Amino acid sequence: MKSMRFNKKIISLIVLSCFVFCSVNNADAFSFKKSKNNTQAVNISSSKKVKKSKKVQEEKPPYTNEVHSVFSLEDCINNAINYNPSIQASIYNEEAYKTKIAQAWANYFPSISAGLDISRSGNKYSGGGPYGSPMKQYVTMGYIPSVSADMLIFDFGKTKANADMAKRTYEAAQEDTKETINTIIYNIKTAYYNILFAQAQVQVYEDTVTDYQLQLDQAWGFYRYGTKPKIDVVTAEYNLGKAKLNLVSAKNTLNVAKVQLSRIMGVPEYTNYELSDQLTLNLFDITEEDAIKTAYDVRPELIMAKKNADAAKMNLRATRREFAPDIGIYGSYNNGIGHEYDLRSGQVGVGLSYTSFNILRQKKQVDQARAEYKKALAQLEDTKHEVYYNVKKSYMDLETDKEAIVIAKLALDQAKEQYRQVTGRYKAGVGDAIELKDGENTYLNARLDFYNAMLNYNTTAASLEREIGLPLKLKNETVLNITKEDL
Numbered sequence: 001m002k003s004m005r006f007n008k009k010i011i012s013l014i015v016l017s018c019f020v021f022c023s024v025n026n027a028d029a030f031s032f033k034k035s036k037n038n039t040q041a042v043n044i045s046s047s048k049k050v051k052k053s054k055k056v057q058e059e060k061p062p063y064t065n066e067v068h069s070v071f072s073l074e075d076c077i078n079n080a081i082n083y084n085p086s087i088q089a090s091i092y093n094e095e096a097y098k099t100k101i102a103q104a105w106a107n108y109f110p111s112i113s114a115g116l117d118i119s120r121s122g123n124k125y126s127g128g129g130p131y132g133s134p135m136k137q138y139v140t141m142g143y144i145p146s147v148s149a150d151m152l153i154f155d156f157g158k159t160k161a162n163a164d165m166a167k168r169t170y171e172a173a174q175e176d177t178k179e180t181i182n183t184i185i186y187n188i189k190t191a192y193y194n195i196l197f198a199q200a201q202v203q204v205y206e207d208t209v210t211d212y213q214l215q216l217d218q219a220w221g222f223y224r225y226g227t228k229p230k231i232d233v234v235t236a237e238y239n240l241g242k243a244k245l246n247l248v249s250a251k252n253t254l255n256v257a258k259v260q261l262s263r264i265m266g267v268p269e270y271t272n273y274e275l276s277d278q279l280t281l282n283l284f285d286i287t288e289e290d291a292i293k294t295a296y297d298v299r300p301e302l303i304m305a306k307k308n309a310d311a312a313k314m315n316l317r318a319t320r321r322e323f324a325p326d327i328g329i330y331g332s333y334n335n336g337i338g339h340e341y342d343l344r345s346g347q348v349g350v351g352l353s354y355t356s357f358n359i360l361r362q363k364k365q366v367d368q369a370r371a372e373y374k375k376a377l378a379q380l381e382d383t384k385h386e387v388y389y390n391v392k393k394s395y396m397d398l399e400t401d402k403e404a405i406v407i408a409k410l411a412l413d414q415a416k417e418q419y420r421q422v423t424g425r426y427k428a429g430v431g432d433a434i435e436l437k438d439g440e441n442t443y444l445n446a447r448l449d450f451y452n453a454m455l456n457y458n459t460t461a462a463s464l465e466r467e468i469g470l471p472l473k474l475k476n477e478t479v480l481n482i483t484k485e486d487l
Helices: 002-037 040-058 073-083 085-108 158-224 230-265 288-298 300-323 359-427 433-468
Strands: 069-071 111-126 135-154 273-275 326-335 344-353
Touching: 069 073, 073 085, 073 158, 073 230, 085 135, 085 158, 158 230, 158 273, 158 300, 158 359, 158 433, 230 433, 288 300, 288 359, 288 433, 300 359, 359 433
Parallel strands: 069 273
Antiparallel strands: 111 135, 135 326, 326 344
16 A cells, blocks of 8 residues: 555656656747747847847936037937937837747646645543543644646647737837837937038028128218118118027027937937038939838838737637637645645546637637737738838928929029129118118028928938838939038
């Protein structure tokens, strides 16, 4: 009898050891399978992003207003990728979805439970002698430790379908991170170009203030000699005052634009920096057809919609397989300690089970999963249409903005020549203040229009890059040779 109990104990321990060994091997196999199915580039990129994000959280941005910096566009983009909290949040959201893959495969990992029952029992009785016997009490303590385990062997693909769905959702989260970075790069470029435009605007109004100050001095000189009326002096004073007001407003616009760029870079309190570039006209080596085709291949938003549709398909597959039973093995072992509890038992077996099977509920859950899959397919098609429209529109806008720059440059040259002539006429005493003001306003507006055309072109190019999902290649070709003297 003791030998039989001992054998049962050995068998139970062997079964539990097999559970643990198989679970570890299954976990390794699932991990290998998952890493094998993912591309190497995605894995390397994801790990680098997570390591970089954790490092950034440990190290604060190295910028303080006591230190002056000069940023290029690339510097601003790198700062945003390193310090913008939206990117960090997206990366950790991606990691959260990654854990759900292992959670799905965990169904094949054994479930182990253990317990300990402690009991105390006793009774009293008196002896049966002629003179009576004292009361006697018997107390028994018992301990029954137990351990049991069960592990799923096969569930007809339900776990695999859930793991595949989790994997597609994780891949969609990866594309969402890329789309977040794509959007932030676009926002960086827009804010960067807005600062360049605001700087140019400040320069225009500073030149205007200087010009109006000279005109006021000339008007006073003509008035003292009696060659011009007092109205010219009043007009010059009004023009100078308005130019100074415009300059104050332009400087405020520049400060706000710098705060906006700092916020997107993830260093909102840092404003002691300058930008190393100026608004330029760059031609890009891409056709409309290539732009649309490239967007279909690499645009993160579109790939994310495809992954979401695949996840919905896997969910439909998993829901359909809920009709299938589960096959698993189980084992347990008990070892009682105590006078009345000295017993040992163990068991091992294979079982087939349904978990709360309800035909109507299962049928409706399949219908729901099918509807969600069709919805995901419709959203994918809608995203594809939106990408096509946005790429095509941005490309056409870029071509229009390029032509607008050429026209604005021509108008600027004409306005500059007109202003030179009216200024000369006024200095010679043959022009009046109204003619001079009209010439000055025309030249001022022409300069601002040209800078605004340059701003529109660069922001539209950034928008096209965002819609495509990749930076544009530059052409080695020049449309306009622009110098400071031209402006």
